[in-house]
Structure formats: structure tokens, C-alpha cells
Amino acid sequence: DIQMTQSPSSLSASVGDRVTITCRASQGISDYLAWFQQKPGKAPKSLIYGASTLQSGVPSKFSGTGSGTDFTLTISSLQPEDFATYYCQQYNSYPITFGQGTRLEIK
Amino acid sequence: EVQLVESGGGFVQPGGSLRLSCAASGFTFSTYAMSWVRQAPGKGPEWVSAINGGGTSTYYADSVKGRFTISRDNSKNTLYLQMNSLRADDTAVYYCSKTPTLTPDYWGQGTLVTVSS
Numbered sequence: 001d002i003q004m005t006q007s008p009s010s011l012s013a014s015v016g017d018r019v020t021i022t023c024r025a026s027q028g029i030s031d032y033l034a035w036f037q038q039k040p041g042k043a044p045k046s047l048i049y050g051a052s053t054l055q056s057g058v059p060s061k062f063s064g065t066g067s068g069t070d071f072t073l074t075i076s077s078l079q080p081e082d083f084a085t086y087y088c089q090q091y092n093s094y095p096i097t098f099g100q101g102t103r104l105e106i107k
Numbered sequence: 108e109v110q111l112v113e114s115g116g117g118f119v120q121p122g123g124s125l126r127l128s129c130a131a132s133g134f135t136f137s138t139y140a141m142s143w144v145r146q147a148p149g150k151g152p153e154w155v156s157a158i159n160g161g162g163t164s165t166y167y168a169d170s171v172k173g174r175f176t177i178s179r180d181n182s183k184n185t186l187y188l189q190m191n192s193l194r195a196d197d198t199a200v201y202y203c204s205k206t207p208t209l210t211p212d213y214w215g216q217g218t219l220v221t222v223s224s
Contacts, residue, residue, distance in 0.1 A: 091209040096154040
């Protein structure tokens, strides 16, 4: 199975900041990498697929880069609604696997 | 508007069975792969199973293989997950998702399955 490792596990930031979350795959996954946002008690929301393509309706403040084993999610100009937990997911091969999550908190 | 509405969750004893359903609307159901993803309390999401649009190909996580069966009825726009031999570690919120590229673009609101004696 492909292991997905996110860093950091938690992150404190202020409104208006720009933050970057990293996801590393245990083997190459080309660009078959997705990012999700989840708020407490809610279903995940799909943000990015193909490492860098925004899902429909997702604002351009979210951006993704990477290919192979190393990927990043950047969120610019943080707003209160952006504070949540973020997960990466590889879908290069079954079983599809998720990272352990990065909790983004307000400083 | 895409809508995915899960149902069928509940409380069951270890060794029991449940069948989850996911009613889909707002898109041509038969042309899209669908998946189930679960999330245990306080944990991250875990992919469970996937099925292609025609229902001819299915995929399972090792943790559920042989116990869970994914299926779909394209005439009813409904996805199913038959769960047998349930264990305590199957306790989770189960989400269905539309997965056009093997990764979800839309998620349902989830249904809670609790396995306990």
C-alpha cells in the first residue's frame, strides 16, 4: 500500500496569512493526488485533484503543486472559514489511501 | 445540483449485518464510478470500496474484503454497501462519494454505523 505522510500535523496561523501543507507519498504517484477540507461534524469537501486542478467552485486562494512523491497545498489570505483539517489522498493505485491530516488552527 | 443521501446506518451487534444505501441525483448516475469512504470517531478518512459506472468492476480495502459488498442499481440511481460480519472497528461514519477520476468530487452527508455489544 502507498503511505501518505502529511506535515505538519497541526499548524497555527492568523487571518490573512499564507500557509503551506506538505504531503509525501511512499512511492511515486505521478499527479494522482487530491486534497480535501473537513470541518468538525461535516463531510469532507473536495478541493483539488490531479495535484493542481481546482474542483468546481473552489476559490483560487487554494493551490496545489507537485508530482511524483512530493506535493504541497497552499492557502493564501486565510479567512476564518479556512480553519479546518486538510487531508491529502493518493488515487494512483488501489487501495486508495489518505494522509493523516493537518489541523489548521487560528493563532 | 448533485445530491448524495446516505441511509441505513444504525446500531448493530458484532457479527451482525447492515445495508447502506446512497440515493444520487443531479447527474447521470450510470456514467460515474462511485465509492464508499468511512471515518472512525476522531480519525481520518479511510477508503472502503469503489465500483465502476456499469457495476462490473469492484474494489475493496483489505480490511473489508470478503465481508462487504458494493453494488449499484442504475435504474434507481442508488449505490449500496452490504456489510456482513461487522466488527467493533467498523464503527464509523460512512460516506458515499461520486468519483469521476477515482477521487471524490462530491460527498454525501454520511451515515453513522455503530458496532457494539
